[in-house]
Amino acid sequence: KVTHEHSEALNQRIKEHLALLDHSDPDANGWEQITEDGEMKVYRKELVQDGLICDPLKAVHSVGLVTAKEMCHYFWFPDVRRDWEETVDVFDVLETLDEATTINYQTHKQVWPAAQRDCLYLSSMVKVDNPPSVGDKIPHDTWIVCNFSVDHPEANPVSGCVRALIEVALICQTFITLPKDGGPITRDCLQCDIIYVANVNPGGWAPASVLRSIYKREYPKFLNRFTNYVQQKTKDLKLLF
Numbered sequence: 001k002v003t004h005e006h007s008e009a010l011n012q013r014i015k016e017h018l019a020l021l022d023h024s025d026p027d028a029n030g031w032e033q034i035t036e037d038g039e040m041k042v043y044r045k046e047l048v049q050d051g052l053i054c055d056p057l058k059a060v061h062s063v064g065l066v067t068a069k070e071m072c073h074y075f076w077f078p079d080v081r082r083d084w085e086e087t088v089d090v091f092d093v094l095e096t097l098d099e100a101t102t103i104n105y106q107t108h109k110q111v112w113p114a115a116q117r118d119c120l121y122l123s124s125m126v127k128v129d130n131p132p133s134v135g136d137k138i139p140h141d142t143w144i145v146c147n148f149s150v151d152h153p154e155a156n157p158v159s160g161c162v163r164a165l166i167e168v169a170l171i172c173q174t175f176i177t178l179p180k181d182g183g184p185i186t187r188d189c190l191q192c193d194i195i196y197v198a199n200v201n202p203g204g205w206a207p208a209s210v211l212r213s214i215y216k217r218e219y220p221k222f223l224n225r226f227t228n229y230v231q232q233k234t235k236d237l238k239l240l241f
């Protein structure tokens, strides 16, 4: 397995994010629920670092009809980013490190009165081989996409943008309910549990009220839009495990 210069950092972050699979009760540990929409619950912590709003965000969700690999694939796959991302203007893949790892540059639509933000990050999709089992449910497969800020010599930043720093993970697990009649596994047998975490450092000052209202509005919208997108995209395709 060929590694790249960020392999160490990636593996370290995956290890840290997988600790989330212990499904420690998000209502504990100081998480404040900001949204509930069906199976989707969104939590945040209020965190100010160097005067900047860096609220950690965590969302848990469970959706039918799709597998963990499909969810992670469409979250990672650069070619479809624009189909579901609506807060991103410029999006470029600067480098492809391997068949599941790219370095991306993107700008986010400006939200007045904050300056426009851009992000330069590594994005990698990894299958988790021996995930910590959770309670009595045995996942069929577990996949993770990690997006975290890196430097890159070829970044040609859009002038005027403030560089935001991100630490994001999407962890997905497929649970299968075998059909009673012993028939083939269809999409109706699938349930995909999702844990999404995002730590965004805005990189420069922005009004706390503006940032917190953006996050409260944008994260639930993005999670609903993205999960619906994957269900639509995969409904007539063979199941991808």
Ligand SMILES: CCCc1ccc(-c2ccc(S(=O)(=O)CCO)cc2)cc1[C@H]1C[C@H]1c1ccccn1
Binding pocket: 085, 087, 088, 108, 109, 114, 117, 119, 147, 164, 166, 168, 198, 200, 201, 202, 206, 211, 214, 215, 218, 219, 222
């Ligand atoms: C001042 C901070 C600006 C800002 C920086 C960064 C991000 C952001 C970056 C990456 C990811 S992702 O999950 O890795 C998907 C790939 O794009 C999500 C969010 C969002 C915002 C702001 C624009 C807001 C927002 C919040 C939530 C979802 C989408 N957009």
